[in-house]
Amino acid sequence: MSDTERAFLQTFMAQRVLTNLEAKTCLEKLRRIEKESFEITDEDTNIEKVIVSVNKSIDEFGLTIVKSRDETQPDLFHYSLVNKLGNEMSQSATTLSANELDFFKILLDQMFTGRQHKPDKDQFWIPFSGLLECSQIQGRRYEEKRNEGQFTVDEDGRKVASVYQKPLKVSEYKALIEKLRQESWIIFQGSDDSRRILPSPRLLAELRPYLTERYSQPAAEEPANGHNYLRNCVACRSIFTRGKQCSTPGCPTRLHISCEDAFYRQHQSNTCPACNSDLKDSAITV
Ligand SMILES: [Zn+2]
Ligand SMILES: [Zn+2]
Incomplete structure (x- = not known):
């Protein structure tokens, strides 16, 4: 990997997702430093070529940069640096604690199959107010586990959740949502009361195996009324x-x-x- 390619990869490490325009601008800047000149040719900013080379170097770490087309704008592409083990969420969302990861999974369940969805109309987002329901679901599951006695007692005689983590407090899940946005797992749309939480290009690219396995229609099943697949x-x-x-x-x-x-x-x-x-x-x- 050349110095420019290494610097390009560092930008990806920090931002996780770049649009085709952002990637080009970044590469142009790096080439100018490398060549100490303003004469930049198209060949210098051939993103695809650089990505092939970078991908060869990061393959051994289980990472790869994937390109995906924006779902609404024809000329917009997203390059996402993803972990290739996208069927294991814990391998991807490495910065999350166990109960944050648990909340994130509930958020995805709500986003892809939640009960606010209307019959025969796809909806793959939740309103911000839907976070409260995610929190209630996590709380209920925690209580169920506690009632089943899935606790152990530590050396001081306190009950410790051995199997199930404590549900997140309001301030904690609000901080988590901001973290998920910063790490480009989710995107926000709209403002104030009508704000929505949507899946990001990184989420769809990196967790594709997880999402497909969990939210696709089972082969033998007739589509249930109002169920999002x-x-x-x-x-x-x-x-x-x-x-x-x-x-x-x-x-x-x-x-x-x-x-x-x-x-x-x-x-x-x-x-x-x-x-x-x-x-x-x-x-x-x-
Ligand atoms: Zn398409
Ligand atoms: Zn049709």
């Missing part, structure tokens, strides 16, 4: 959380806004490949 975009096969949802009830077709035009062109039609209804007329999931 995680599906992939029919065009790019990446996880879908925002975009077009086929208007036929129960139809599994989902299509990113950023993939829409290319998909219609390629298929020379605007119809759903599963049920033939017009996708252009379908509602947009936000």
Whole structure:
């Protein structure tokens, strides 16, 4: 790895996710330092080439930089530095304590399958007020474990939660949410009372195995009414959380806004490949 590539990787270590524009700007800056010149060629800022080289070096640490297209803006891409063991959340979210990780998992459950979701309408976000419910769920689970006697007694005779961690206090889960945002696991949208918590490109890229295993529709099951299932975009096969949802009830077709035009062109039609209804007329999931 060259010095420039190493510095580029350090930027990723600090920020976790860069857009294609941010990555290009960063690389330009580093090349200017390297060459001590303002003459920067396109070849100098070939992000893909640098990432191939960086990925070779970080592979042995179980890390990789992945590129994903934004779900709504066609020319926007996200490069995320991810841990390749995304089916083990504890391997990825290494900065979290056990009870923070537990809260994070409840947050994901609420975000991907929560009860605020309407029948036949995908929704992959929760309002800020939904955090209270996450906290209540964690509290209930803790009580259940305690009632089952899953405690041990320490040397001073105090009851210690051996199996289950203590639920987070309000100030603690508020701090956790801010930490998750800073580490690019979640994004905030809107302001004040209407603020929402959404999954981030890093979350979808890094935890894809975990999310797919946990939130996809089980093969043998009929879709339950009002149940959110995680599906992939029919065009790019990446996880879908925002975009077009086929208007036929129960139809599994989902299509990113950023993939829409290319998909219609390629298929020379605007119809759903599963049920033939017009996708252009379908509602947009936000
Ligand atoms: Zn897509
Ligand atoms: Zn359809």
